[in-house]
Amino acid sequence: MRRISILTVMTILVLSMVLAACGSNSSKDSGTSPNSGSTTEQPKQAGSSGDKTKLTVWKFGGTPAELDFYKQKVGEFNSQSKDVAVEWTNLPFQGKREKIIGAYKTNSLPDVVVLDAQSIPDFTGLGVIQALDDADKASADKWKGNFVPEIWDAVHYNNKLYGVPFFADVAPMLTLNTKILKDAGYVDGSGNVLPPKNWDEVIAYAKKMTTSDHYGMILPATNNLNDINMFEGLMYGNGGSWLTADEKQVGIDNPGVLDTLKFYKDLKASASISPGFAESNYLDAVTQFLQGKGAMILTMTWVGAIEKQVTKEKSVDYVVVPFPKRSTISGTLPPVGSLISPTTTIMMTKTTKHSKQAMAFIDFWTNPDNQKCFADGTCPGRIPALKASFDNPAFQKNNPEIYKAYKDGTLFKGAIHMPWFTGLTEMEPLLANAYQSVLQGKQSPEEALKQLSDQSKKVFK
Amino acid sequence: MELRTSLRQTAAARWKHAFTPYLFVLPAMIVIFAFIIYPLIMVFRESMLKDSLLSAMGAQFVGLDNYRELLHYPNMGTIAGHSVIWMGLGTGFTLLGGLLVGLLLSNDWPLNRLLRGVIMIPWVLPVVVSATVFRWMLNSESGIINRFLQVIGIIGKGIPWLGVPSLAMLSVVLVIVWRLVPLASMIVLGAVQAISKNYYEAASIDGASSWKQFWHITLPFLRSSLVYIFLINLIWITNNIVLILVMTNGGPNSSTETVATFVYRLAFDSFNFGLSNALGVVNALFTLLITGIYLIVFRKSWLVR
Numbered sequence: 001m002r003r004i005s006i007l008t009v010m011t012i013l014v015l016s017m018v019l020a021a022c023g024s025n026s027s028k029d030s031g032t033s034p035n036s037g038s039t040t041e042q043p044k045q046a047g048s049s050g051d052k053t054k055l056t057v058w059k060f061g062g063t064p065a066e067l068d069f070y071k072q073k074v075g076e077f078n079s080q081s082k083d084v085a086v087e088w089t090n091l092p093f094q095g096k097r098e099k100i101i102g103a104y105k106t107n108s109l110p111d112v113v114v115l116d117a118q119s120i121p122d123f124t125g126l127g128v129i130q131a132l133d134d135a136d137k138a139s140a141d142k143w144k145g146n147f148v149p150e151i152w153d154a155v156h157y158n159n160k161l162y163g164v165p166f167f168a169d170v171a172p173m174l175t176l177n178t179k180i181l182k183d184a185g186y187v188d189g190s191g192n193v194l195p196p197k198n199w200d201e202v203i204a205y206a207k208k209m210t211t212s213d214h215y216g217m218i219l220p221a222t223n224n225l226n227d228i229n230m231f232e233g234l235m236y237g238n239g240g241s242w243l244t245a246d247e248k249q250v251g252i253d254n255p256g257v258l259d260t261l262k263f264y265k266d267l268k269a270s271a272s273i274s275p276g277f278a279e280s281n282y283l284d285a286v287t288q289f290l291q292g293k294g295a296m297i298l299t300m301t302w303v304g305a306i307e308k309q310v311t312k313e314k315s316v317d318y319v320v321v322p323f324p325k326r327s328t329i330s331g332t333l334p335p336v337g338s339l340i341s342p343t344t345t346i347m348m349t350k351t352t353k354h355s356k357q358a359m360a361f362i363d364f365w366t367n368p369d370n371q372k373c374f375a376d377g378t379c380p381g382r383i384p385a386l387k388a389s390f391d392n393p394a395f396q397k398n399n400p401e402i403y404k405a406y407k408d409g410t411l412f413k414g415a416i417h418m419p420w421f422t423g424l425t426e427m428e429p430l431l432a433n434a435y436q437s438v439l440q441g442k443q444s445p446e447e448a449l450k451q452l453s454d455q456s457k458k459v460f461k
Numbered sequence: 462m463e464l465r466t467s468l469r470q471t472a473a474a475r476w477k478h479a480f481t482p483y484l485f486v487l488p489a490m491i492v493i494f495a496f497i498i499y500p501l502i503m504v505f506r507e508s509m510l511k512d513s514l515l516s517a518m519g520a521q522f523v524g525l526d527n528y529r530e531l532l533h534y535p536n537m538g539t540i541a542g543h544s545v546i547w548m549g550l551g552t553g554f555t556l557l558g559g560l561l562v563g564l565l566l567s568n569d570w571p572l573n574r575l576l577r578g579v580i581m582i583p584w585v586l587p588v589v590v591s592a593t594v595f596r597w598m599l600n601s602e603s604g605i606i607n608r609f610l611q612v613i614g615i616i617g618k619g620i621p622w623l624g625v626p627s628l629a630m631l632s633v634v635l636v637i638v639w640r641l642v643p644l645a646s647m648i649v650l651g652a653v654q655a656i657s658k659n660y661y662e663a664a665s666i667d668g669a670s671s672w673k674q675f676w677h678i679t680l681p682f683l684r685s686s687l688v689y690i691f692l693i694n695l696i697w698i699t700n701n702i703v704l705i706l707v708m709t710n711g712g713p714n715s716s717t718e719t720v721a722t723f724v725y726r727l728a729f730d731s732f733n734f735g736l737s738n739a740l741g742v743v744n745a746l747f748t749l750l751i752t753g754i755y756l757i758v759f760r761k762s763w764l765v766r
Binding site: 440 | 533534535536599600601602603618619621622623624625626709710711712713714715726730731732
């Protein structure tokens, strides 16, 4: 009897472990599978693919309009190319790391990947991608002059070119509801809206424009990467940084970062920001803005991409301008103009056996005609990577403020790529905790920054 | 000679008798070893390696260093605390909810025939769909739940259910309970329907109240089902990451970050597979410990008598 009991207990315990293992897998499979929602474009000439080299491409993320454009262009490439047949697969952005690491571990990486440039250091360190100028320096040199230099620099790591960018998202920006600003009297002599000039003015504007119908400011402050990137944009713009100038130690304990936390605190104290700052991520927050629920919103440049994706009817009239800086820069490092993230960059994997064909496919995307989606308004809200795209009259008409800033030389003045170093992905959620603690009044900016600094030092090696 | 042959035949028969059952279970054992035992061994082995994919050194054996590192990792104590709340509230509410709904469905009410089918919808929906829909529904600006509470006058301004640390955990717990109660209630329903009506008739004749009938007849018969519901939900909830990642991504202020979501982050955000596996082993052992305690405490409910 006793023996049976012990045996039964052991059996149930083992079964529990078995179930635990199964439970873990089923949870992951049901939701975070990188394949969920994926679509694959097979080359049309499947019958003749025996004559052609098959090139597999994984594209992570993208709006429906952009994915439609890529599909059309891949079709054109396949019909033009005599020796390459591209098999293009669209995959969710969120699952990129699992998908790529899984493929890396099982030696089944595709030939080409299209993802954000912020992944370059990690995937270079991992040995997933290879430098394009190592593979074909002549092509790399040929492309260089066609691209906006700051965006081109943002796809370089350790002085090597790792991808060709399609466009860039820039942070931080301030998106203004023109009607609300005009009604509040923030308008110049020509009838154009007058954006705030510094952080104090942002708070004053927000306070004045808060009514029972809308908030003065929508501040996306979740732990979503876009929201973190926007805070990073503000702190780098105020002379703060994650690291010290020599990039060898954590340097977040910087007055520039402290004052950025204080700016968030003051915005909250002005009772002009929406209470959902920690629940509505960038996409939700921009959607709320487009529905007229805020006079201003902290954004990146890709507001138009969301507008096209989520609103069927005409949304509010708005204008996107660079987020103003603090009246006096308080950080110890030179302030950066803005942070650039080429979120769609085409790269070649290190394991490809078809590097020549992969380079031919990458070269295809350097033709302005094959990136015109970002210039002619078909794929709105993106800052094109090719200089030629800015010459497109449709782009100039649809993005007058961006075009003006580009022509004035202010759009990318002092811009650098988004922060990237080993350990950053662990440290960024800690930054989100810091600004959320401050916004929720759980910690003072000083306490939050000290905790962030201490925790970051444990992570950064 | 005959004796020797007979002895040999007896020995062969004994061996055959002893080994034949093992031959029948051998295929299952091979499958279990290949897909469960071996991966578990590999997880344990990896947990003792310094295996960061970004390290040029490759994987190095470090013994229990990863486990020691976990003790000093930022916020690890807080994350473990969240896991206990998530697991405890989720499993407890699912058990109670499943029992209550299962008992209600066991009544012969006409509407119950329809409800028995409809109630499974939350269980059938993919987790990611449920999580996304609830994230919208709970939004302070545009969520239907806040709008409803405003219309009936309970609240003035919308409440950011997923944006306030004290409410976020409760919100995700309620959603996982909403999702898991249907299956629990079906198990309870099946167990209740298997109880012979004779017991209740005899108890009624003896003048037992409904409560006494439930306490002395229904509940004892349900005990083994409740043990099963507890165990299976404990394991599901402990290891569920999708719901949390989609609804809150572990925020705000890491208030919904659990051990399971952190295992995922260590592996795929930090590429630190050694540490991730060590935390996974700790998580499994903790689940096993709770399971063991529960089985021992409620051994009368499930032991073979």
